[in-house]
Amino acid sequence: MKAVAHNEGSGDMTIELPSAPMPRGSLIPGSYSEFEIEMEARRLQSAIKQPVRWSLDTCRAIAPLTLEINDLKREKDVFLIAHSYQTPDITYGVADSVADSYALSKDARDAPQQTILFSSVRFMAETAKIVSPHKLVLHPSPQAGCSLSDGITAQDIRDLREMHPGAPVVCYINTSAEVKAECDVCVTSSNYMRICEILPGDSLIFVPDRFMGKHLQNHLAGKKEIIVFDGECEVHAAFTGDKIRNWRKRTTAVGINLKVLSHPECDADVIEESDFVGSSEVLMNEALRLVSEGNKDLMLITECGTADRVIAESDDDLNLIGACVMCPHMKTTQLEDILQALRNPRPEQVIELDADVIERASLCLDEMFRLTEYSASAF
Numbered sequence: 001m002k003a004v005a006h007n008e009g010s011g012d013m014t015i016e017l018p019s020a021p022m023p024r025g026s027l028i029p030g031s032y033s034e035f036e037i038e039m040e041a042r043r044l045q046s047a048i049k050q051p052v053r054w055s056l057d058t059c060r061a062i063a064p065l066t067l068e069i070n071d072l073k074r075e076k077d078v079f080l081i082a083h084s085y086q087t088p089d090i091t092y093g094v095a096d097s098v099a100d101s102y103a104l105s106k107d108a109r110d111a112p113q114q115t116i117l118f119s120s121v122r123f124m125a126e127t128a129k130i131v132s133p134h135k136l137v138l139h140p141s142p143q144a145g146c147s148l149s150d151g152i153t154a155q156d157i158r159d160l161r162e163m164h165p166g167a168p169v170v171c172y173i174n175t176s177a178e179v180k181a182e183c184d185v186c187v188t189s190s191n192y193m194r195i196c197e198i199l200p201g202d203s204l205i206f207v208p209d210r211f212m213g214k215h216l217q218n219h220l221a222g223k224k225e226i227i228v229f230d231g232e233c234e235v236h237a238a239f240t241g242d243k244i245r246n247w248r249k250r251t252t253a254v255g256i257n258l259k260v261l262s263h264p265e266c267d268a269d270v271i272e273e274s275d276f277v278g279s280s281e282v283l284m285n286e287a288l289r290l291v292s293e294g295n296k297d298l299m300l301i302t303e304c305g306t307a308d309r310v311i312a313e314s315d316d317d318l319n320l321i322g323a324c325v326m327c328p329h330m331k332t333t334q335l336e337d338i339l340q341a342l343r344n345p346r347p348e349q350v351i352e353l354d355a356d357v358i359e360r361a362s363l364c365l366d367e368m369f370r371l372t373e374y375s376a377s378a379f
């Protein structure tokens with residue numbers, strides 16, 4: 001894991017994002033004219049809005065890749081989905097849809113195209129296959145896992161059920177298809193509080209994120225017993241409340257009214273120190289709202305991709321302060337992996353799941369869609 005942070009003793013408080021990934025040179029891209037490459041490079045640079053980190057030369061180097069990917073998508077009728085944590089050359093260069101897990105699973109289900117290419121980690125591509133079993137789902141980086149989804153197995157769920165008979169099992173979307181198949185309802189970081197609140201019964205098992213489990217225990221104290229599994233996201237676990245307190249002290253000393261926005265996969269001390277908590281998409285929207293109201297000094301306590309998105313989506317000047325952390329799994333995928341999977345996917349880049357696993361896991365996801373809609377209409 002690569003942490004991107006400032007020396008707290010330095011005078012510069014502005015966030016430093018990881019450098020732009022240059023093409024590895026593993027593929028020979030299709031041939032495009034100098035004019036086409038120049039136009040594409042300018043389109044990329046204007047969409048990404050980080051002219052130093054994504055210089056025109058960098059954009060020229062990746063332009064042949066984005067041009068060919070976009071041509072192949074049209075030719076092969078592919079819908080390309082990217083999670084917010086992917087790099088900006090993917091999210092703003094080639095993706096048809098960019099969002100967090102909940103919105104993306106709906107997009108995968110509703111897209112008219114019969115082929116989905118999911119640029120993200122494995123459990124998300126599996127989720128796309130569960131909600132669209134008849135579609136071809138391509139995942140360019142089969143090795144891209146996740147510390148949450150890789151830390152729990154279907155057997156763990158069966159053991160928990162045996163230890164706590166009768167308690168419904170709620171799984172965070174960051175789980176494998178096999179784990180979802182053992183659970184009663186799936187949740188995401190944008191709906192987990194509400195769904196756990198309305199589930200009947202006086203106890204539930206929450207897997208696999210121990211921090212989100214702890215937030216549930218705090219939120220539902222006295223109403224429900226929450227049995228929590230011991231997993232964590234290695235990226236969000238790296239943030240601490242002390243770091244935020246230090247940054248607040250430094251910024252207050254120079255007259256900055258810092259707004260801190262955090263992801264719920266962080267621990268309770270971080271959440272306590274934050275002004276706002278939400279999923280990556282909700283965090284981005286809140287950041288844009290704050291900036292449009294003149295609050296330009298923000299600290300985003302989450303994966304670096306969210307900062308890239310806020311910069312690209314904002315028309316105002318903003319000042320992102322502090323540190324972000326890069327997820328090595330999310331950043332595994334590069335444009336060349338996407339191009340290779342579109343040209344000629346290897347067998348391991350095609351998501352295949354047992355029909356029985358798909359059927360049982362889809363019940364778990366359908367319950368999430370049903371309860372999310374129910375809670376939206378009931379409150």
Ligand code: SF4
Pocket residue numbers: 121145146147148149174233234235236303327328329330
């Ligand atoms: S950011 Fe955390 S939860 Fe998301 S893929 Fe990376 S390790 Fe998993």
